[in-house]
Amino acid sequence: MKPFVKWAGGKTKLLNGIEQRLPVGFDEWKDVTYVEPFVGGGAVLFHMLSKHQNIKHAIINDINQMLMKAYSLIQQNPDAIVDGFRFLVSEFNKLSSDSSREDFYYRTRKLYNSLPIHDEQRILFFLFLNKTCFNGLYRENQDGNFNVPFGRYQSISFDEKNIFEVHKALQSVLILCGDFDNVFRFIKEGNNFIYIDPPYRPVGKNMNMFTQYDRSGFKDNDQQRLKDLCNIFGKKGCKIMISNSDSYIDDETSYFEQLYEGYLIDRIQVTRTINTYNAKELRPKEVIITNYETPIIHQPKLF
Ligand SMILES: C[S@@+](CC[C@H](N)C(=O)[O-])C[C@H]1O[C@@H](n2cnc3c(N)ncnc32)[C@H](O)[C@@H]1O
Structure with missing residues (x-):
């Protein structure tokens, strides 16, 4: 089963990295609810639904109306x-x-x-x-x-x-459309795993990345709103993973390390279809932020 649309920011190439960073013992959790507030093409959703049989329910959302109607x-x-x-x-x-x-x-x-x-x-x-x-x-x-x-x-x-496989997989999925904060109201007590993949924050002030998914854009105050929700739902016991570009405020300061202080931050090198980087050393990294210890042994920061 795979995404039925091509989607900017699709995470097919990050699936291994995400899989390796699921909470320890994830497959032993019972009756899991998988939540994805920025589902896009659903690369991670379809991967999780086909690979982890203990996911019994899912809640997905995106602000794009036509996508969610599809x-x-x-x-x-x-x-x-x-x-x-x-x-x-x-x-x-x-x-x-x-x-x-x-x-x-x-x-x-x-x-x-x-x-x-x-x-x-x-x-x-x-x-x-x-x-x-x-x-x-x-x-x-x-x-x-x-x-x-x-x-x-x-x-x-x-x-x-693939359409019929997706149809079958979507039978236990609640489909929502709107701003991400709407989704959190539907999360009940239990074993919840939330994967959050918001629009990319530009990498740095001189790097002209494609970040516009919706006419409204996604700004730093949205990143802050999201982080506040992660704090609240983390305290309620939800296990949360967030991915984004490895964005910097200045030469030294990582935007996401500052925003998600106290969380675990890991980095994966990625290639993206929509970017301006060709040379390998200039390829962007993706940050993977979790509110739990991942099974991956952490490498020291590369820079
Ligand atoms: C990086 S993409 C997600 C890609 C997805 N993980 C995949 O594999 O295809 C970010 C998504 O966030 C959606 N989006 C933008 N602003 C949003 C908001 N305020 N609330 C919910 N979704 C939003 C965009 O429509 C886009 O589909």
Whole structure:
């Protein structure tokens, strides 16, 4: 089972690092609730649901409305997705020139933007645009219209089997849409594991990283709000893991070490699709913050 969308900040490449840093004895926990307030494409969600059978419930959330509508439709009516999407994919793949494919893309984008948000057809177009737009980005203009250009694909594929697997996995999942603080109200007593993957904080003032997922943006006061919630829910016994870019306030001061003082901070080297770093030594690191001891033996800081 894998994500059914391409998503900026997707964590497929971080799965091993996350798995190695789960709480000691995680698989012996009973009746676990897995919570992901910034689920995006769900790389970690699908990994956790397929790998850890003791997860009996999950709560997922994202601020992106169309994304969460797609999760809900797959949960309730996967046939609607599969039938409609099969048709769109076959129509696109029949086209024989770059210009006809480009035209098809922009006509679909226009149609998508003209449909009301609650129209089921819009979800299909959302998935189609995600497959065919540049890098699977989701970006809207000031008027709320999706405006990502065509990704110049010659043909696209569609994994129907995966949609049905996702459908099955989503049966025990509560799907929410909104700001992350909404999610915490749904957390009950018990064995809760919360994985938090908010938008990346820019790495440093001279590094021009892609961080804009939503028109509202995600600012330092949002990082602070999130940390305050982590403190509250950590005290209630939730085990929490947070990932982000290894961001610095100045040459010496790590933003997340300062914000999450008292938590455990670890670093993993990653490659990201959307970044401006090519040289290996300039590749960004991801910070992994936990409110519990991880099984990984900690390396000394590299810098
Ligand atoms: C780094 S991405 C998560 C990627 C995800 N872990 C994956 O593997 O695809 C961050 C997500 O946070 C969402 N987001 C941005 N602001 C938010 C907010 N205030 N509340 C909830 N979600 C938000 C974005 O829509 C985006 O999907």
